[in-house]
Amino acid sequence: MLQKDVLVIGAGPAGLAASIEAGKYGASTLLVDLNMQPGGQLFKQIHKFFGSSAHRSGTRGYDIGKQLLQEAQEANVEIWMQSTVIGIFPEHKVAIEKGLDSGKKEMITIQAKKIIIATGASENAIRFNGWTTPGVMGAGAAQTMINVNHVKPGQQIVMLGTGNVGLIVSYQLMQAGCDVVSLIEAAPKIGGYAVHAAKIRRAGVPIRLRHTIIEAKKGENGCVCGCVIAEVNEHFQPIPGTEETIACDTIALAAGLKPTMDLVKLAGCKLTFNGPFGGYIPLHNDRMETSCLGIFVAGDTTGVEEANTALEEGKIAGISVAEDLGLISPDTASNQRKEIWERLHSLRLGPFGERRMQEKEAVMKEYETCIGAPIPIQ
Amino acid sequence: MALINTGYLEYDELKNIQTLPDDERFSKGPVAIIECVQEIPCNPCEAACHFGAIQVGEPITNLPTLIGEKCIGCGMCVARCPGLAIVVVDKTCSDTTATVSFPFEYYPIPTVGEERKALNRKGEIVCSGKIVKVVNPASYDHTPVVTVEIPKEFADEVRTVERV
Ligand SMILES: Cc1cc2nc3c(=O)[nH]c(=O)nc-3n(C[C@H](O)[C@H](O)[C@H](O)COP(=O)(O)OP(=O)(O)OC[C@H]3O[C@@H](n4cnc5c(N)ncnc54)[C@H](O)[C@@H]3O)c2cc1C
Ligand code: SF4
Ligand code: SF4
Numbered sequence: 001m002l003q004k005d006v007l008v009i010g011a012g013p014a015g016l017a018a019s020i021e022a023g024k025y026g027a028s029t030l031l032v033d034l035n036m037q038p039g040g041q042l043f044k045q046i047h048k049f050f051g052s053s054a055h056r057s058g059t060r061g062y063d064i065g066k067q068l069l070q071e072a073q074e075a076n077v078e079i080w081m082q083s084t085v086i087g088i089f090p091e092h093k094v095a096i097e098k099g100l101d102s103g104k105k106e107m108i109t110i111q112a113k114k115i116i117i118a119t120g121a122s123e124n125a126i127r128f129n130g131w132t133t134p135g136v137m138g139a140g141a142a143q144t145m146i147n148v149n150h151v152k153p154g155q156q157i158v159m160l161g162t163g164n165v166g167l168i169v170s171y172q173l174m175q176a177g178c179d180v181v182s183l184i185e186a187a188p189k190i191g192g193y194a195v196h197a198a199k200i201r202r203a204g205v206p207i208r209l210r211h212t213i214i215e216a217k218k219g220e221n222g223c224v225c226g227c228v229i230a231e232v233n234e235h236f237q238p239i240p241g242t243e244e245t246i247a248c249d250t251i252a253l254a255a256g257l258k259p260t261m262d263l264v265k266l267a268g269c270k271l272t273f274n275g276p277f278g279g280y281i282p283l284h285n286d287r288m289e290t291s292c293l294g295i296f297v298a299g300d301t302t303g304v305e306e307a308n309t310a311l312e313e314g315k316i317a318g319i320s321v322a323e324d325l326g327l328i329s330p331d332t333a334s335n336q337r338k339e340i341w342e343r344l345h346s347l348r349l350g351p352f353g354e355r356r357m358q359e360k361e362a363v364m365k366e367y368e369t370c371i372g373a374p375i376p377i378q
Numbered sequence: 379m380a381l382i383n384t385g386y387l388e389y390d391e392l393k394n395i396q397t398l399p400d401d402e403r404f405s406k407g408p409v410a411i412i413e414c415v416q417e418i419p420c421n422p423c424e425a426a427c428h429f430g431a432i433q434v435g436e437p438i439t440n441l442p443t444l445i446g447e448k449c450i451g452c453g454m455c456v457a458r459c460p461g462l463a464i465v466v467v468d469k470t471c472s473d474t475t476a477t478v479s480f481p482f483e484y485y486p487i488p489t490v491g492e493e494r495k496a497l498n499r500k501g502e503i504v505c506s507g508k509i510v511k512v513v514n515p516a517s518y519d520h521t522p523v524v525t526v527e528i529p530k531e532f533a534d535e536v537r538t539v540e541r542v
Contacts, residue, residue, distance in 0.1 A: 047460065048460035048519070048521070050418065050420045050460050051419060051438075052419065052438050053425035057421070057422045058425070060520075174484065175483060175484055175485075177485075188383070189382040189383055190383070193418050193461065194381050194382060194387075194415060195413075195414055195459075195461025195462065196461065197381075197385035197386075198381075198413070198461075198462075198463065199462055201386040201499065201500055202497060202500075202501050202537055202538050203541065204497070204501025209383060306419075346419070346437040347419045347438065349419070349438075350418055350419060350437075350439030351416065351417055352418055352419075353439065
């Protein structure tokens with residue numbers, strides 16, 4: 001059986017950062033991802049990133065992905081793309097459906113001393129009449145179509161949701177030459193950053209607050225030809241009599257993300273429910289170790305946030321495994337972690353971050369009180 | 379704040395939150411206007427300015443502030459701000475006209491000499507404008523900075539031109 005010091009699952013910013021740290025300190029590190037290209041969410045982000053200039057902000061997402069990939073290669077990280085982790089078993093045995101150059105798949109079981117799970121997050125679906133009609137899709141899917149596959153999902157788009165994803169994808173759809181007819185938001189205020197919303201408004205696109213989509217209309221061709229929206233009351237219920245039909249051929253849904261938890265659950269890590277972080281997440285300590293000894297987590301899997309926070313958490317996980325493998329001293333590791341936690345702290349300030357800081361602290365506190373020290377997987 | 383309910387800023391609202399150049403500074407030539415008013419973790423504008431005219435500091439969620447005397451209106455920050463929230467306004471270009479330089483990331487990119495309708499923060503047509511400059515070097519990383527000349531009275535309103 002193939003033996004590795006460290007297996008990192010997911011090549012988004014969290015997984016790349018973790019493998020760069022582990023590889024840099026000399027751990028034999030394997031990074032696997034089911035996508036064709038490394039970078040996770042980054043490779044379809046054509047916009048310049050927010051965040052601190054120390055974290056490459058102001059650089060376009062896909063370029064950040066490329067830079068991280070290069071660093072990972074320099075740190076001798078072995079990377080398997082189009083390879084899906086499908087099982088985690090006792091003694092850290094991991095089943096991987098490995099993508100071969102021939103396009104075929106091969107089942108491989110490997111054993112790793114340490115495992116870092118950085119599988120990111122997936123989009124939430126929203127149900128309404130006609131929601132399975134062709135033309136209704138996740139905002140992430142629409143983004144992949146325009147930015148990765150260079151295909152317009154449709155010409156007239158209605159976007160549900162005004163979080164940063166809804167705002168940014170709307171902007172990118174316009175850049176790709178689509179008409180964004182309207183953004184629909186159930187809440188009484190815009191969810192994402194004002195500067196992103198301002199781009200949409202400057203382009204003359206209306207944002208309809210306190211509204212939701214109640215039906216997708218199916219045209220003669222069997223695809224979306226419009227959507228019915230309605231005003232909602234304070235309990236987010238549609239108010240009868242306020243319905244309006246908007247002509248469109250695509251309805252994109254940006255209703256939030258939830259952490260991808262399948263592998264964390266398979267490994268048997270203890271979970272907690274956390275609304276602001278997107279749902280069930282693994283409990284972890286300040287070393288990013290879960291309740292299972294030797295299994296670490298980082299990035300959106302631990303709660304949906306941003307690329308900057310994912311990168312920093314990935315680094316912490318990488319440093320911690322290097323420490324546990326005896327590659328760096330506990331003192332060095334703990335000093336480095338301290339610096340990173342300080343940076344994470346400053347990223348989680350302000351009206352958009354404070355809540356996440358409180359929740360992160362609550363997750364780690366719950367770990368201390370309910371778990372204390374990690375135990376080997378059963 | 380009207381902003382989070384509408385998605386755009388009223389100029390008065392902006393004036394209350396951001397430090398904008400005063401009339402004296404405007405009379406001296408082109409200057410940056412930072413229309414970024416929420417405490418978000420972001421600071422590339424600070425690093426973009428080689429003249430030290432933009433300060434964010436620590437923590438990173440501070441609002442950026444412009445030091446008007448240091449700003450030369452070069453436009454580097456306009457291209458680098460991921461929020462596309464900075465413009466450079468020059469109220470000295472002629473007696474009757476002003477120019478606004480803004481980031482424009484749509485095709486077709488305007489060309490010099492072209493007439494395009496100039497729009498305000500809500501995307502409404504304010505007046506007609508003449509494109510007088512388009513700067514798009516590699517260092518701007520695909521964010522062209524376009525300069526439009528418009529009647530002076532609209533200098534605080536016009537923020538972009540129509541997409542065609
Ligand atoms: C439209 C949009 C705009 C954004 N803009 C910004 C921004 O401006 N600034 C910012 O800081 N953040 C931004 N973000 C957020 C940022 O992209 C994410 O927070 C970040 O990518 C999370 O990193 P991650 O490594 O945790 O997960 P991801 O990037 O999601 O990577 C997870 C990876 O794991 C892989 N994976 C999952 N399961 C398996 C499995 N079983 N086997 C193998 N591989 C698996 C996936 O294929 C994926 O590549 C944006 C997000 C979106 C959607
Ligand atoms: S316009 Fe130039 S000088 Fe003025 S703040 Fe921006 S980068 Fe600095
Ligand atoms: S770079 Fe732009 S969005 Fe970021 S803080 Fe500066 S002005 Fe605001």
